[in-house]
Amino acid sequence: MHSVAALRPGLHSTRLIGVRDHPAREPQSMTTIIPARSAQKFLSVLPHVCGYVPRLSLVVVPIVDGRTAGVARLDLPQDEEAWGEVAATALGIVCRLPDAGRFAAVVYTDDPFVDRDGAIAFEGFMGYLRERADHCGVEVVDALCVAADGWGSYLDDPSPEHGRPLDEIAFEGALPEGVEPTPVRADQGDGAELPACDLAEKERLGRALAEIDRACAALGSDGDESGIAGIHPRALATACLLGQIPEVFEESLAWDVEALEPYLAGAVAWALNRPFFRDVALSQWSADIEEGYETLAFNERWRAGHRAEPTGPVRLMGEGPRPDADRLERALELVRRLAAAAPREARVGPLVAAAWLSWALGRATHAARYVALVAEIDPEHGLASIIASMLEASYLPPWAFERP
Structure with a gap:
């Protein structure tokens, strides 16, 4: 299976928008807005949105009326030949949402933040995704990378020496007081094991x-x-x-x-x-x-x-x-x-x-x-x-x- 996507309507966030309560707990509840006005805050809250810490993933966060309209996770493309398919799937999800003309994208990789060529990991793919989004009339409001040894934005310095410290985006304690935290699994595969029976x-x-x-x-x-x-x-x-x-x-x-x-x-x-x-x-x-x-x-x-x-x-x-x-x-x-x-x-x-x-x-x-x-x-x-x-x-x- 090349890619898997899942759209979860819920916790709404980017550095420009707010956050909703976890969908699996109260899908019909009133919206609770949690400001996430920085990339650091956004990445700290995002695992609560997904219910897990994404791994080897492209996470797409569509935005409608200044708030996110869900979260979609896709497997990262392992080679350039797969860029088109993954990008088309990501943009197809965004475009299917009414009035969603913007989105944020986050790459989660086990690679170092800076690759052998001195670029951010998966920068070539993210550039391709942004280009395809522009052709579709969809705006990428932020493009972030969370790597094995640091994190940062593809929209910042095009020749980074290193990423920012990972401990800046710890999800524990990321939600403000009064918002009930949700369980966060280790990765998207965690929790699929069948329970033990005697x-x-x-x-x-x-x-x-x-x-x-x-x-x-x-x-x-x-x-x-x-x-x-x-x-x-x-x-x-x-x-x-x-x-x-x-x-x-x-x-x-x-x-x-x-x-x-x-x-x-x-x-x-x-x-x-x-x-x-x-x-x-x-x-x-x-x-x-x-x-x-x-x-x-x-x-x-x-x-x-x-x-x-x-x-x-x-x-x-x-x-x-x-x-x-x-x-x-x-x-x-x-x-x-x-x-x-x-x-x-x-x-x-x-x-x-x-x-x-x-x-x-x-x-x-x-x-x-x-x-x-x-x-x-x-x-x-x-x-x-x-x-x-x-x-x-x-x-x-x-x-x-x-x-x-």
Whole structure:
């Protein structure tokens, strides 16, 4: 994958503008303006915007009405042949935002601040990006570099001897009093690892899934109930819940993932491994239980042969209003736990859900990690392949371009 982009509407900053509260915490909250009137202040706050310290990245900060309209991260181009693709993706993100005619750009590199030719690291690429921006009628208000041994602006002295000290831009304590700090991960890949689960939890979920499979097969055997003998009553009760699976999906957002009830957790894992129910879960978690039931009804009509187009937004493609990030966060925490605890083949559904939820939250690097884990088990998985294609194309959810 050459480049990955993620647009996060939130903390608004550059040296010319202000800062918003973290989007993953309160996406519908009132705007809190935090002045960031210097490049140093901007770079100190930026990790709080992203939720991590970017690494080997180009970070693009579009500006609308004097405030930033989000943050996009792309992989740094590793050679000159990739400049055009990365620049086009960055400018495409800026131009898709209504009224965004300006942006700030930051390179994060592990290279020294000054390269062998005496120029700032990646100065050639940044010059190319600025040139392409000018051709598109987009203004670059600042272009900064954070390197292994210093930082500075590409718009300052064209022949710098060294960068400014990195300790000037420490993100800890960067937010003013009264603004709640947000967790800042080590880099964009940090946090993608699945949680640790002990063997007992894995065995409980594995047994529950096997029993639910048996119960579903028995209850679907043309009214012959002889097959239910010996099936655990909890498995039978769980199988009977599938007609009301949106209720389970909704309740699951409040579960303690450290103490999951095996059969209820098994119901969600079982459902996520079946596209018929998985699409209901993802649509519902990105909206509400009413949308879950609507998606379930649509899938039932489709299975019965009615091929009408959906009457509402297709959530799986990022359509509709921006989701409540808290709901997506809770769902992601659950499916990551299920993926960690489920038997190998049953991990696919929760992993795909984790990939989609990460993409919806603007964590393309995490989404790519989960897609890769799915490919190890099922290389031809449909939704995983679609997510991989969206990531490869740096395709973002349309709601990412809505003004909050």
